C-alpha cells in the first residue's frame with residue numbers, strides 16, 4: 001500500500017515546526033453524511049490531496065491548497081474549544097481533508113483525540129492505509145466519473161487525468177481499511193452509469209477482505225456541492241439505492257447551509 005508522494009501541502013511546513021498538520025479549517029457542525037448524519041461533531045480539515053476529483057467540494061484543500069500549519073497540541077486544544085463552545089457538547093471528531101491519510105502525523109492526532117475520549121471518524125478516499133485509533137472509517141472510493149477530464153477540469157486542461165486514474169482505486173488499501181475498522185463505503189453518485197463500477201468494486205473489496213462487507217455498509221451519496229445541484233441529483237440516487245439494496249445518504253449540511261464555509 002503505497003503512501004503517495006503528492007503532499008504538496010507539506011511543502012511550506014516551517015523548518016522548525018513541531019509535529020503538526022496543514023489545517024484548512026476547523027469547525028463545529030452536524031455530521032452531514034453517512035451513518036452518523038446528524039451527530040454534533042468537530043471537523044478538522046487537513047489540506048493537500050493525492051487525487052483531483054473534478055467535483056471536489058473542498059477546492060482549497062485539493063486544487064488550490066490553502067492552510068495554516070498547526071501543531072498537534074494546538075489542534076487538540078482547538079477541538080476542545082470548539083467542542084465546548086456555543087453550548088456544544090460534541091464528543092465526535094471528524095478528521096477530513098483534502099486527504100487526511102497522506103499525512104504521517106494524522107496518526108498522532110488520532111491517538112491524542114482517542115486518548116481524550118472522542119469518537120473519531122476519518123473521511124478518506126481509501127487510497128492509503130494507516131494503523132490508528134479510528135472508530136469509523138468513512139471511505140469514499142473514487143469512480144471513473146470523478147476524473148478531471150479537460151472538459152471538467154475546474155482549473156486547467158486535464159493535466160491531472162493520468163495521476164488521478166493511476167491512484168484513485170487501491171483494492172489492497174481498501175481491504176486493509178475494511179478489515180481494521182468499522183467502515184462505510186460512501187460513493188459519490190453522478191448517475192445510473194456509476195452503479196456497474198460500484199458493484200464491481202464492492203465485489204473486489206469483498207474478495208480481498210477477510211471480514212464481510214454488508215450491502216448496508218455501502219452508501220450512495222448524490223453528487224452536489226449546492227442545494228441547486230442536489231435538487232437535480234438526489235431523487236435519482238435515492239431510487240438507485242432502492243433498486244440495488246444499498247443505503248442512501250443525504251448531504252444534510254448542504255440541505256441546511258448550502259455551500260457556506262465552516263459547515
Ligand SMILES: C[S@@+](CC[C@H](N)C(=O)[O-])C[C@H]1O[C@@H](n2cnc3c(N)ncnc32)[C@H](O)[C@@H]1O
Pocket residue numbers: 049055056057058096097098099100123124125126139140186188221222223224225
Ligand atoms: C472533500 S472529501 C475529503 C475526504 C477524502 N478526500 C474523500 O474524498 O473521501 C469529503 C467527502 O465529500 C465527498 N464529496 C466531495 N465533493 C463532493 C460533491 N461534489 N458531491 C458529493 N460529495 C462530495 C467525498 O467523496 C467525501 O466523501
Ligand SMILES: Nc1nc2[nH]cc(C(=O)O)c2c(=O)[nH]1
Pocket residue numbers: 029030031032033043058094096097123253263
Ligand atoms: N457538516 C459536514 N459534514 C461532513 N461530513 C463529511 C464532510 C467532509 O467534508 O468530509 C463534511 C462537511 O464538510 N460538513
Ligand code: SF4
Pocket residue numbers: 049050051052053055056057058061062097098099125142
Ligand atoms: S479525494 Fe476528496 S479531497 Fe481529494 S479531490 Fe477528491 S473529493 Fe476532493
Ligand SMILES: [Mg+2]
Pocket residue numbers: 057058
Ligand atoms: Mg464536505
